[in-house]
Amino acid sequence: MKQLTLDPSQKQPPTRDHKDFPSHLPDAKEIKVSPASTGGENAGLFFIGTATTIIEWEGVRILTDPNFLHAGDHVHLGPGVTSARLTNPAIGLHEVPHIDAILLSHYHADHFDQEVEASLRRSIPIITTPHAKRHLTSKGEDESFTQVYDLDFFDSMLLNIKTREGDRKPAIKVTGMPGKHVPPGPLSVANDILSALPPTNGWLVELGYFDNAVSSFQCGYRIYISGDTLMVPELKEIPERYKGQGIDLMLIHLGGTTIPSPKMPLLMVSMNETQGVQLIQLINPDLTIPIHFDDYDVMLSPLADFKKAVEEAGFAHKVVYLDRKDQFRFKVIQG
Template sequence: MKHLTIDPENKQPPTRDHSHPPESLPKAKETKVHPNDDGGEDASLFFVGTATTILEWEGIRIMTDPNFLHKGDHVHLGPGVTAERLTNPVIDMHESPPIDVVFLSHYHEDRFDREVEASLRRDLPIITTPHAKGCLTSMGDDSFTDVHDLDFFQSLMLDFSTDVSEKRPAIKITGMPGKHVAGAAGVLNYFINAVPPTNGWMIELGYYSGPLVENNFNCGYRIYISGDTVMVDELKEIPERYRDQKIDLMLIHLGGTTIPSPSTPLLVVTMDAKQGVQLLQLIQPDITIPIHFDDYSVMLSPLEDFKKAVKEAGLSNKVVYLERKDRYRFGINGVL
C-alpha cells in the first residue's frame, strides 16, 4: 500500500495567489444530518456545485473535483463536444479556505477546469488516475509536483499527524472502478480516447496508533464516491470486496450526461435516474447524497427524475438531498 504524509501545519491557500484566504467555509444555507441523528457529528461535507465538495474532519480539509467556472462559461469534453455551465459555484476558488489535498476523479474540464488548472498552487497534493497524473505532470516548468495516481482497487494511506499520541487521524483512499462508456462504444473509446478514464473512490476516515500500517488503522466512516460512470459490470466487484464492511455514505454522480450534445444524444456517459437507483440497490449504502445533476447543458436527467425513481423503489429514507451551499454533518467512530 502506498503512503503519503501531509504536514498538518502547512496550511496554505489552495491557489497561487497567497493573499489572505478565509479560515473557514461560509455559513451553510442549511445543515442536514442522518435521518436517525444521534448528535455525535464531528465531520461535514459542504456542497459547492457540480461534483465539487469539501470534506472537513479533525482539522483536515479535502476538496473533490474542483470546478469553479460560472454560469455561461463553456467546457471542452471531447472531440466536438462542449457544454455550457448553467449554475454558479457557491464560492470562488480564491474564496476557499486552505485545502490539504484534492481528490480528482478524472482529467476533464468539468472536473478540473482551465481556471482551476491555472490558479492552483503547484505543490498542492492531488490524488487522481494514472491518465490524469500524466497530464498534470507533463506541463514542463508549470507542472504539478505532488500528484499521486491510483488505479482500480489500489490504495493510498494519508497521514495527517506528526505527534506521537496513541490516537491519530488518517484517511485511506482506494480507487474504485468506473467507465464513462461501456460495451462496443467503450472499446472504441479505449482506442480513440474521446473521453478520459475515470475513477470512483472509497474514502475511509479513521484512527491509528503506532506505525501507520493497515492492521493498525481502524476505519470509523466509509464514503464511496461513484465518479462519472455508467452502470458497468465492474461495479459489481465493489460490494463483493466490501461484503462485511459498512458503506456509510455514497456520493453519486448523476445527470444522465449525454454526448455529443443535448440535440444529438448518442451516448449517455453518467448515470441517469434509473441507473442511479440500480447503483443504490447494488452498493446498499446507509445514506446516499446525489451530486453532479444539473450544472451543465449536457445533463438531461434532472434530479426530480431521480427523486421519483427513489420513491418508487421505496428508498426515500436512504437519500439526503443537498442544494448548493448545504452541509451534511456526520459522526466518525473513533474507537481503536
C-alpha cells in the same frame, strides 16, 4: 501502500496568486444530518456544485473534482464536444480556505476546469488516475503539478494526519474504485483507441485511525464516491470486496450526461435516475447524497427524475438532498 502526511497546521493558499485566503468555509445555507443521527457529529461535507465538495475532518480538508466556473462559461469535453454551465458554484475559487489534498476522479474540464488548472498552487497534493497524472505532471518546469499520486482500481494510499503525539492518530485511507464513462462493447473498444473520453475512477474514502503500535488502520466512517460512471459490470466487485464492512455514505454522480450535445444526445456517459437507483441497490449504503446532476447543459436527467425513481423504489428514507452551499454533518467513530 503509498503514504502522504498532511499537516493541517501548515496553512497554504489553494491558489498560487492568492495570499489573503479565508481560514474557514463560509457558513452553510443549511446543515443536514442523517435521519438516524444520535448527535456527536465531528465531520462535514460541504457541497459547492457539480461534483465539487469539501470533506472536512480533524482540521484536514479534502476537495473533490474542483470546478468553479460560473453560469455561461463553457468547458471542452472531447473532440467537437463543448458544454455550457447553467449554475453558479456556492463559492468562488478564491473563497476556498486551505485545502490539504484534492481527489480528482478524471481529467475532464467539468471536474477540473481551465481556471482551476491555471490557478491552483503547483505543490497541492492531487490523488487521481494514471491518465490524469500524465497530463498534470507533463506541463513543463513551471506549470507541472509536483505532488500527484495515481491510484488504479482498488489501489490504496494512506493520508496520515499530523496532529497530537501518540501511537493512534487520525488518518484517511483512499482507494480507487472502478468507473467507466462508456458502456461495454464496440463503443468502449472505439473509445480505447480514440481516447475521446478519459479513464475515470470512483473513490472509497475511509476516515479513521492508524495505530502505529500494531500497524493497523481502523475505519470510523466510509464514503463511496461513484465518479462519472455508468452501471458497468466492474462495479459489482465493490460490494463483494467490502462485504460486511458497510458503506456509511455514497456520493453518486448523476445527471445522465449525454454527448455530443443536448440537441444530439447520442451517448450517455454518467448515470441517469434509473442507473442511480440500481447503484443504490448494488452498494446498499446507509445514506446516499446525489451530486453532479444539473450544472451543465449536457446533463439531461434532472434531479426531480431521480427523486421520483427513489420514492418509487422505496429508498426515500435513505437519501439526503443537498443544495449548493448546504453541508452534511456526520460522525467518525473512534472505535
